[in-house]
Amino acid sequence: MSRAPLTDPEHAPVSDSAAGDTERALAHAAEHCEAHGARFTKARRRVLALLLAQQQPLTAYQLLDLLREHQPGAQPPTVYRALDFLMRNELVHRIESTNSYLPCNHQHCGHHPARDAHWPQFLLCDSCGETREVPLDGALRQALTLQARDYGFEVGARPLELHGLCAACRKA
Amino acid sequence: MSRAPLTDPEHAPVSDSAAGDTERALAHAAEHCEAHGARFTKARRRVLALLLAQQQPLTAYQLLDLLREHQPGAQPPTVYRALDFLMRNELVHRIESTNSYLPCNHQHCGHHPARDAHWPQFLLCDSCGETREVPLDGALRQALTLQARDYGFEVGARPLELHGLCAACRKA
DNA sequence: GCCTAATATGTTATAACATATCAATTCATT
DNA sequence: AATGAATTGATATGTTATAACATATTAGGC
Numbered sequence: 001m002s003r004a005p006l007t008d009p010e011h012a013p014v015s016d017s018a019a020g021d022t023e024r025a026l027a028h029a030a031e032h033c034e035a036h037g038a039r040f041t042k043a044r045r046r047v048l049a050l051l052l053a054q055q056q057p058l059t060a061y062q063l064l065d066l067l068r069e070h071q072p073g074a075q076p077p078t079v080y081r082a083l084d085f086l087m088r089n090e091l092v093h094r095i096e097s098t099n100s101y102l103p104c105n106h107q108h109c110g111h112h113p114a115r116d117a118h119w120p121q122f123l124l125c126d127s128c129g130e131t132r133e134v135p136l137d138g139a140l141r142q143a144l145t146l147q148a149r150d151y152g153f154e155v156g157a158r159p160l161e162l163h164g165l166c167a168a169c170r171k172a
Numbered sequence: 173m174s175r176a177p178l179t180d181p182e183h184a185p186v187s188d189s190a191a192g193d194t195e196r197a198l199a200h201a202a203e204h205c206e207a208h209g210a211r212f213t214k215a216r217r218r219v220l221a222l223l224l225a226q227q228q229p230l231t232a233y234q235l236l237d238l239l240r241e242h243q244p245g246a247q248p249p250t251v252y253r254a255l256d257f258l259m260r261n262e263l264v265h266r267i268e269s270t271n272s273y274l275p276c277n278h279q280h281c282g283h284h285p286a287r288d289a290h291w292p293q294f295l296l297c298d299s300c301g302e303t304r305e306v307p308l309d310g311a312l313r314q315a316l317t318l319q320a321r322d323y324g325f326e327v328g329a330r331p332l333e334l335h336g337l338c339a340a341c342r343k344a
Numbered sequence: 345g346c347c348t349a350a351t352a353t354g355t356t357a358t359a360a361c362a363t364a365t366c367a368a369t370t371c372a373t374t
Numbered sequence: 375a376a377t378g379a380a381t382t383g384a385t386a387t388g389t390t391a392t393a394a395c396a397t398a399t400t401a402g403g404c
Contacts, residue, residue, distance in 0.1 A: 039371085039380075039381080041370095041381070041382090043381085043382075059360080059361075060360095060361065060362075061360070061361070073383075073384085074383095075383075075384070075385085076361085076362070076363085077362090077363075077364090077382085077383085077384085078382075078383080080361095080362065080363075081381080081382080085381095096268050096269045096333075097268045099360080099361060099362095121319075123320060123323055123325045123327075125325075126328065132323065132325075134319075134323055136319075137319050137322075139315050139318070139319070140312075140315040140316060140318075140319045142315075143311050143312040143314075143315035143316075144312060144315075144334065146311070146312075147293075147306075147308075147309050147311070147312045148295060148334060148336060150309075151295055151304065151306055151339070152338065152339025152342070153295045153297075153304075153334070153336055153337070153338055153339065154336045154337045154342055155295075155334050155335070155336040156298065156335050156336045156337070158334075158335045160332065161268075161333075162316065162320060162325070162327050162330075163327070163328050163330045164320060164325055164326045164327040164328045165325065165326045165328070166324065166325055167323070167324025167325065170324070170326055211351075211352075211400080211401095213352070213353090213399095215352085215353075216352095231389085231390080232389095232390065232391075233389070233390070245354075245355085246354095247354075247355065247356085248390085248391070248392085249353085249354080249355085249391090249392075249393095250353075250354080252390095252391065252392075253352080253353075257352095271389085271390060271391095345404105346403105346404080347402105347403085347404080348401100348402090348403085348404100349400100349401095349402090349403105350399105350400085350401085350402100351398100351399080351400075351401095352397100352398080352399070352400085353396100353397080353398070353399085354395105354396080354397070354398085355394100355395090355396080355397095356393105356394090356395090356396100357392105357393085357394085358391100358392080358393075358394100359390100359391080359392070359393080360389100360390080360391075360392090361388100361389075361390070361391095362387100362388080362389070362390095363386105363387080363388070363389090364385105364386085364387075364388085365384100365385085365386085365387100366383100366384090366385095367382105367383080367384085367385105368381105368382080368383070368384095369380105369381080369382070369383085370379100370380085370381070370382085371378100371379085371380075371381090372377105372378095372379085372380100373376100373377085373378090373379100374375100374376080374377075374378100
């Protein structure tokens with residue numbers, strides 16, 4: 001897999017609005033953890049901040065490389081533990097088809113008041129790598145559930161990963 | 173991941189009907205390859221036979237262990253090359269969420285006259301591990317396509333992996 | 345039949361992704 | 375401060391997959 005170049009939020013120049021978004025997302029994460037009695041430690045915050053600074057999902061080892069710029073002794077378990085914590089707390093998603101991780105955008109899940117319970121869906125562009133998290137709409141959800149029922153199967157709310165072409169890449 | 177015990181088609185006793193199914197599937201594969209100018213070699217046949225003898229998907233290294241019973245020098249590339257070939261020729265599928273491989277059942281794809289082009293779907297039981305390949309029905313297919321279109325996204329015909337509970341495990 | 349180009353396989357090594365284990369530290373609570 | 379639970383550090387290892395290069399096999403033209 002070839003992947004795009006990466007950004008370090010504490011070293012690279014970022015737009016004010018992007019930095020503001022990151023701050024807001026970190027503040028939201030801190031609140032969310034507090035509310036659930038989970039400890040949003042420095043290590044966990046740092047990993048989430050690195051993910052938030054990217055336009056694309058990162059693999060665990062890309063994240064590790066970035067982390068080592070601040071924390072040279074970081075090892076794989078450092079990253080994987082932080083990712084496990086963040087995933088358990090619905091702050092990060094894992095994309096199985098690309099072994100990569102990205103921040104939850106909170107559009108699909110319980111953190112967002114207007115949405116049903118967690119059932120995120122990802123649109124993955126096979127051309128540019130864009131990975132977009134969108135809510136699973138009712139019609140699709142129902143179609144999934146019904147088709148599964150034809151086979152006596154009850155589907156769980158695992159993220160769907162839909163590969164294809166994003167709007168920009170379709171034009172080009 | 174814990175996995176069920178495995179079967180070696182050339183050593184273990186199997187029912188006549190299962191053996192017959194395997195033979196038919198191998199014959200079908202041979203024809204299919206012939207028709208496409210692809211070489212269905214001994215190595216490839218052996219790997220497909222091992223997969224056909226299982227009730228469940230296998231990982232590449234489980235397959236390697238089985239392969240080594242006949243072919244002690246087999247190495248990872250032996251298995252991965254055979255799997256690549258079999259996947260390119262639509263004879264085997266890879267399940268991304270479990271890093272495992274299983275034979276195509278030909279119910280969903282061009283090999284089967286009554287079906288549309290390749291768009292398999294898998295129902296994966298998180299309790300017993302059953303992995304069932306079923307055709308993606310029209311309603312679900314349309315719902316997927318339409319929802320993606322809302323985001324300017326064009327979905328490709330990649331297999332869907334739906335996790336949940338099979339009928340037997342729901343009862344229990 | 346023989347040559348040759350293409351395809352497939354053997355072999356070694358390594359890349360890429362992830363977890364087990366145990367010791368040391370930190371933290372919240374008493 | 376003492377305790378127990380959660381977290382982190384550190385080392386090693388497990389698991390999944392591919393790169394790179396040598397050798398063997400095969401199909402097709404001569």
